Amino acid sequence: MSAVKKVGRKKSGKTASIYDVAKLSRVSVFTVSAVVNHKSHVGEKLRKRVEAAIRKLNYRPNLIARSLANQRTHTIGMIVPDIANPFFPMVVRGAEDAAQRHGYNLLLCNSDDTLAKEEKSVELLLSKRVDGILLTKAAEDFRPSLRQMIKEVNIPFVLVMRTYPKLTKDAVITDDYQGAYDAVCHLARSGRRRIGLIGGPRKVSNAQARWEGFRDALKAEGLPYEPELDIEGDYRIESGFRAGHALLSHRPDGIYVANHLMTVGLLKAAEEMGLRCPEDFGLVSFDDYPWLGVFRPRLTTVELPKHQLGIEAAELLIRRIAGDRSKAVVKKLQPELRIRESCGFALHVSRGQSLEQEPGNAKSALVRDLR
Amino acid sequence: MSAVKKVGRKKSGKTASIYDVAKLSRVSVFTVSAVVNHKSHVGEKLRKRVEAAIRKLNYRPNLIARSLANQRTHTIGMIVPDIANPFFPMVVRGAEDAAQRHGYNLLLCNSDDTLAKEEKSVELLLSKRVDGILLTKAAEDFRPSLRQMIKEVNIPFVLVMRTYPKLTKDAVITDDYQGAYDAVCHLARSGRRRIGLIGGPRKVSNAQARWEGFRDALKAEGLPYEPELDIEGDYRIESGFRAGHALLSHRPDGIYVANHLMTVGLLKAAEEMGLRCPEDFGLVSFDDYPWLGVFRPRLTTVELPKHQLGIEAAELLIRRIAGDRSKAVVKKLQPELRIRESCGFALHVSRGQSLEQEPGNAKSALVRDLR
DNA sequence: TTGTAGGCGTTATCAA
DNA sequence: TTGATAACGCCTACAA
Numbered sequence: 001m002s003a004v005k006k007v008g009r010k011k012s013g014k015t016a017s018i019y020d021v022a023k024l025s026r027v028s029v030f031t032v033s034a035v036v037n038h039k040s041h042v043g044e045k046l047r048k049r050v051e052a053a054i055r056k057l058n059y060r061p062n063l064i065a066r067s068l069a070n071q072r073t074h075t076i077g078m079i080v081p082d083i084a085n086p087f088f089p090m091v092v093r094g095a096e097d098a099a100q101r102h103g104y105n106l107l108l109c110n111s112d113d114t115l116a117k118e119e120k121s122v123e124l125l126l127s128k129r130v131d132g133i134l135l136t137k138a139a140e141d142f143r144p145s146l147r148q149m150i151k152e153v154n155i156p157f158v159l160v161m162r163t164y165p166k167l168t169k170d171a172v173i174t175d176d177y178q179g180a181y182d183a184v185c186h187l188a189r190s191g192r193r194r195i196g197l198i199g200g201p202r203k204v205s206n207a208q209a210r211w212e213g214f215r216d217a218l219k220a221e222g223l224p225y226e227p228e229l230d231i232e233g234d235y236r237i238e239s240g241f242r243a244g245h246a247l248l249s250h251r252p253d254g255i256y257v258a259n260h261l262m263t264v265g266l267l268k269a270a271e272e273m274g275l276r277c278p279e280d281f282g283l284v285s286f287d288d289y290p291w292l293g294v295f296r297p298r299l300t301t302v303e304l305p306k307h308q309l310g311i312e313a314a315e316l317l318i319r320r321i322a323g324d325r326s327k328a329v330v331k332k333l334q335p336e337l338r339i340r341e342s343c344g345f346a347l348h349v350s351r352g353q354s355l356e357q358e359p360g361n362a363k364s365a366l367v368r369d370l371r
Numbered sequence: 372m373s374a375v376k377k378v379g380r381k382k383s384g385k386t387a388s389i390y391d392v393a394k395l396s397r398v399s400v401f402t403v404s405a406v407v408n409h410k411s412h413v414g415e416k417l418r419k420r421v422e423a424a425i426r427k428l429n430y431r432p433n434l435i436a437r438s439l440a441n442q443r444t445h446t447i448g449m450i451v452p453d454i455a456n457p458f459f460p461m462v463v464r465g466a467e468d469a470a471q472r473h474g475y476n477l478l479l480c481n482s483d484d485t486l487a488k489e490e491k492s493v494e495l496l497l498s499k500r501v502d503g504i505l506l507t508k509a510a511e512d513f514r515p516s517l518r519q520m521i522k523e524v525n526i527p528f529v530l531v532m533r534t535y536p537k538l539t540k541d542a543v544i545t546d547d548y549q550g551a552y553d554a555v556c557h558l559a560r561s562g563r564r565r566i567g568l569i570g571g572p573r574k575v576s577n578a579q580a581r582w583e584g585f586r587d588a589l590k591a592e593g594l595p596y597e598p599e600l601d602i603e604g605d606y607r608i609e610s611g612f613r614a615g616h617a618l619l620s621h622r623p624d625g626i627y628v629a630n631h632l633m634t635v636g637l638l639k640a641a642e643e644m645g646l647r648c649p650e651d652f653g654l655v656s657f658d659d660y661p662w663l664g665v666f667r668p669r670l671t672t673v674e675l676p677k678h679q680l681g682i683e684a685a686e687l688l689i690r691r692i693a694g695d696r697s698k699a700v701v702k703k704l705q706p707e708l709r710i711r712e713s714c715g716f717a718l719h720v721s722r723g724q725s726l727e728q729e730p731g732n733a734k735s736a737l738v739r740d741l742r
Numbered sequence: 743t744t745g746t747a748g749g750c751g752t753t754a755t756c757a758a
Numbered sequence: 759t760t761g762a763t764a765a766c767g768c769c770t771a772c773a774a
């Protein structure tokens with residue numbers, strides 16, 4: 001009878017187990033378990049005794065053992081392209097906040113937008129039996145055997161920022177089409193006529209959506225689409241820098257950049273070429289950060305609700321984990337155009353008539369994002 | 372005999388276990404285990420059979436079960452104040468890179484520099500039996516029972532950015548004293564005479580070190596220490612903003628700010644007061660970011676090797692986990708002064724004689740930090 | 743209400 | 759080399 005042996009084992013230097021507590025309080029492990037988990041009514045007397053023993057032994061349930069028994073780890077995996085890309089920290093933070101609130105932890109992985117790393121991470125997370133996965137999918141498809149594994153383990157995925165219907169329809173994204181559309185329209189309203197784009201990798205859904213928003217806005221504003229002003233980047237600084245050189249050589253008077261990192265690259269290129277913003281070209285970019293309000297050029301941006309994005313994604317995932325089998329949803333959060341100076345709007349209206357600028361709440365906007 | 376029952380169970384919808392593989396390949400679980408872990412020599416024949424079964428069943432070892440048996444999770448916990456503070460993503464990235472390389476995963480927690488959240492996270496991480504913890508300690512001490520638990524479970528901690536000898540002497544930090552010293556000296560060399568400080572919470576080691584560097588530099592440069600120019604913040608934007616208002620009202624001509632977020636707050640305050648940098652006050656701050664090179668004022672900063680910090684911390688931790696019992700070490704990484712324009716150095720020398728500016732590698736510095 | 747005896751999926755110890 | 763079986767620490771029917 002193994003139980004006897006177990007009860008009899010020395011608690012030596014190891015941390016206390018449920019058996020030690022049971023022994024010390026002269027009850028069965030069941031009773032201890034019941035007390036710990038507030039289940040099944042345990043008599044006043046025994047409960048007190050057990051609680052005392054727990055305190056005395058400084059007992060903490062071993063969650064690994066519990067996970068094995070329960071088939072639940074209360075851990076969720078999160079795979080992002082790169083936590084060092086300033087877009088993601090706030091998303092991760094949102095996810096962690098929500099996870100924490102619901103008693104979950106976050107296992108974080110970086111994929112560098114690379115299929116190889118992504119697949120490795122997914123495999124590991126599955127092997128570690130996370131209860132669900134938050135994923136910002138890289139461009140390429142999973143290999144079949146991984147697809148198979150994912151099917152088998154049958155844990156929920158929720159996509160973040162980018163859709164990928166082949167895996168799941170559950171996703172929390174931003175309305176990228178609208179954001180890009182607004183950005184480009186604003187550039188047009190600021191008097192820009194030859195508007196260029198530095199976009200993300202066309203293969204990922206949000207880059208595609210931003211590109212479509214760009215083109216449709218051009219059309220709506222009656223502006224020409226010039227292929228040489230349409231450049232595809234990869235959301236990183238370097239690509240923005242190269243794209244900037246290529247694009248600026250054609251002297252557009254307006255540029256929409258699909259994320260912050262590429263904007264940094266573009267500005268560096270502009271500087272090297274002696275071009276100034278907003279005097280020589282208007283600029284609107286995606287992603288807003290608290291510090292953009294204090295540096296020049298003051299960037300006009302399309303802010304995406306990063307924190308909220310993480311929260312909603314995690315909460316949806318947790319609902320799925322809890323067994324919610326309702327129809328898959330794509331939750332689309334609305335972006336917000338933050339007009340500052342890089343678009344040259346002020347320049348434009350002052351040449352024209354009225355002057356409407358920086359809508360209110362400078363300080364609150366500054367503080368909003370970082371507690 | 373339970374084994375018989377187990378072997379006999381239907382593999383139904385569940386994912387394949389080692390028993391299923393054993394059964395399918397007509398060997399014992401031991402043999403399967405040996406094959407999976409490349410241990411103990413398994414005969415060619417059996418190995419082939421087992422491998423075939425593994426492939427056929429798409430078998431992946433359950434790492435939870437393995438962890439329970441091995442008493443090792445290959446997971447490390449990392450607690451940072453706030454991943455949304457732009458300082459930490461690169462540190463976390465470094466840690467994740469190193470962890471990944473050594474077969475570890477990262478469980479990420481945010482403490483908001485709050486003892487309550489920090490303690491909760493530590494407890495949870497211990498219960499989840501992480502193999503070690505990377506910690507940027509909040510100011511206050513752990514409560515005794517937690518101290519006790521930490522002692523008992525006996526897992527290694529490595530401190531990141533801040534020392535806290537009561538817990539462990541193992542730490543990977545930056546030479547904050549030197550960084551602050553260099554910053555202030557540079558301000559002085561740029562002709563600033565009344566230099567103020569916006570520092571971090573004096574109770575954490577790095578804020579203290581930066582403060583000492585500040586004071587010693589003042590002394591070395593023969594500059595007066597004016598108490599009203601010495602303000603303590605908490606590393607967040609808001610505190611920099613408030614400190615900025617307070618500080619600037621005394622019209623210092625130079626300011627050293629102990630981190631980037633507070634610098635953002637300060638600049639906002641300066642703007643509200645109509646003060647300009649570097650014309651009205653010189654500025655040097657900590658933390659450098661790729662985008663600081665393209666916005667104005669171009670910030671002169673003291674860059675800390677964030678990525679390296681994460682790598683070294685994780686590697687030290689992993690060495691400890693592996694059983695390295697050598698003497699505790701405090702690894703101190705060297706900061707690097709990056710001279711740009713906010714200190715007014717160019718202003719100063721051009722009023723004077725020569726002109727030595729932005730030391731080389733503009734582009735490489737830009738790209739260095741983000742791949 | 744409380745106790746007993748598997749079972750969760752591995753690894754590891756002994757025999758064979 | 760292989761196999762049987764006891765841990766690992768917890769949960770939970772089923773019994774008492």
